[in-house]
Amino acid sequence: MKNNKIKIKSSNLNVHYGEKQALFDVDLDIYDKEVTALIGPSGCGKSTFIRCINRMNDVIDICKVEGSITIDDEEIIDKNLDVVGLREKIGMVFQKPNPFPKSIYDNISYGPTIHGLAENKTDMDEIVENSLKKAALWNEVKDRLNEAGTGLSGGQQQRLCIARAISVNPQVILMDEPCSALDPIATAKIEELIDELKKSYTIVIVTHSMSQAVRVSQRTGFFHLGKIIEVDTTEKIFKNPGNKMTQDYITGRFG
Amino acid sequence: MNIIILLLVTIFSYLSFLYGRSRIRKITSTQSIKINALPNYYGYYLALWCALPALIILLFWSIFEPAIIKYLISQTLIQNDLNYSSEQLNLLYQKIRSLYEGNFSGTLTEEIKIGVKNYENLQTIAQNSKIVLLLSTFIAAISYGIFRISKNNKARHDVEKILTGLLFVCSLVAILTTMGIIFSLLFESLKFFSAINIFDFLFGMNWSPQRAFVSDASAITALEYENLKGAFGSVPLFAGTAFIALIAMLVAVPIGLFSGIYMAEYASSKVRKYSKPIIEILAGIPTVVYGFFAALTVGPFFRELGEKLNLEVSSESALAAGLVMGVMIIPYVSSLSDDVINAVPQSLRDGSYAIGATKSETIKNVVIPAALPGIVGSVLLAVSRAIGETMIVVMAAGLAANLTINPLESTTTITTQIVMLLIGDQEFDSPKTQSAFALGLTLFFATLILNYIALRFVKKYREKYE
Structure with a gap:
């Protein structure tokens, strides 16, 4: 199964936080309906990179992004771009589960309400149900949709956040170490879910766990000190890396 | 006088802090036993023993001294003339005090002159006994402290306990003050409500306390009450x-x-x-x-x-x-x-x-x-x-x-x-x-x-x- 459609293309991407440069000339292609894992030691720029894709770095005053990222050949590093529309297209799941302090139902309906996706209550109920089903959470919470989202367990909260991201029908889902705050069982559930989600969404996942990258991803990019060292199919990266540094990192010699 | 005492207490506390610290070091080094707390704690321990008892005694002395002197003076005045009312005694006592402080004006009587001499005497006695008491407490407390330190006591534990006690006393003062305020409000209000019906006060539509004259508050006549009732609508x-x-x-x-x-x-x-x-x-x-x-x-x-x-x-x-x-x-x-x-x-x-x-x-x-x-x-x-x-x-x-x-x-x-x-x-x-x-x-x-x-x-x- 060879997939050749490029969904996201970054070229010559440079990012500065004030004086400090975080990314150097990053060129990276992300293919449609695949899971791309980004690995590398802490502080190497993986998270900075994915936060460029949905322009979350705009929130940080001192952050300056130069270069180009296109999604379906459409430039997004552009002052005049409407980030609201962009973020509707690109969902994000964070390191620590961050459900809103609202009911489970309101957590999901928040996005669709903002973007006006539901005409009436019945539509909204349907969106909520579908999103929760896709996030494999429906059976666990269907009887307590009005309870607080913050009352769920860590793994459930993270799946709620995934459901929240799915609720506005994105094309891409960015995941920033989604399992780092979870126990192994919850992690296994999320990984299973990612496998299922890649049928309908393009997924970019930042992870510190090499085995997770092997389990869930088709392609892997290795970052080091703000530069992309090597990108290839996951199989090649882990079995036969082209770069000495990649080899050292995946065998645990540094990182 | 009190300021000098406070200053001395501060200085002595600091000195005893230094002493306690060096003392425990010496004890542990010569006898090669394990010290129970950091040397600083022994310093704090001795400083607390030095300052606390003295300060407490000073506080109580300052509160009770004037009252006791006044009582003693009044007793001698009564011996001379049994017919003094308490107001007259008060007045005489104030005159004696102002003569003692040097801002007396009015006619000097023999009685006041004798009173001043008495007052002077009592002041000196009070002064001296205060110093004696403070000194002896100080010596007793500090010797006890040194005795305890020499035994290598659990100074950390003791210091923590004393500090907890101090904090407790502070919060107690805050709570008691609040209670005091509420009760003083309550009692005065009860007096008011015994004169004016509480419902007239809470639901009355007219507030004009200026017209509420009463000749004798302990016996309000029915006519006066009719007048009062309408004046205190809040x-x-x-x-x-x-x-x-x-x-x-x-x-x-x-x-x-x-x-x-x-x-x-x-x-x-x-x-x-x-x-x-x-x-x-x-x-x-x-x-x-x-x-x-x-x-x-x-x-x-x-x-x-x-x-x-x-x-x-x-x-x-x-x-x-x-x-x-x-x-x-x-x-x-x-x-x-x-x-x-x-x-x-x-x-x-x-x-x-x-x-x-x-x-x-x-x-x-x-x-x-x-x-x-x-x-x-x-x-x-x-x-x-x-x-x-x-x-x-x-x-x-x-x-x-x-x-x-x-x-x-x-x-x-x-x-x-x-x-x-x-x-x-x-x-x-x-x-x-x-x-x-x-x-x-x-x-x-x-x-x-x-x-x-x-x-x-x-x-x-x-x-x-x-």
């Missing part, structure tokens, strides 16, 4: 208080809250750095200055504006007082809501932005609900400031207890009336004066109930984000 005061506070909140809550939101969410760090202190300066202006501003600038401004529009505006209006009070309260609301909004975790905002919400949508739907308990708290603080504020109202809203909802008329508040009732020479057994305590007590209960309701509200609607 409804106009509560209405006035609530009305002015409402005007103030209408100014302070929107402006304060929105400026707080701007400071926390929109302002760049540079703007924030300069504008936040400027707003907080408002909180540092004495209320009497606001009073000037209200009475001399805002009040006349509204009156002139009203004249041009053919409206009758009193120069002392509820509107002027309420507006200025609102301005005074703005920094409380803005600064506190700024703080609570800042405390909302960034991850919640990120979650909202990531799904495509704009800044204002995020603030409205995520940040404000999460910060709501704190915001309600700040508004509540502002309300109690508004209800308790006196000076602005005295100067700008007038003293007439009108029952009105026209903001252009003059009106008055509870606190203003309490001031009016208690300034000047007052007989403390007339219902007129006692009504001030009843007003204070009612105000106290009103704010208590307000706080309780707000607390319940916050508990019910809070969106917990932890």
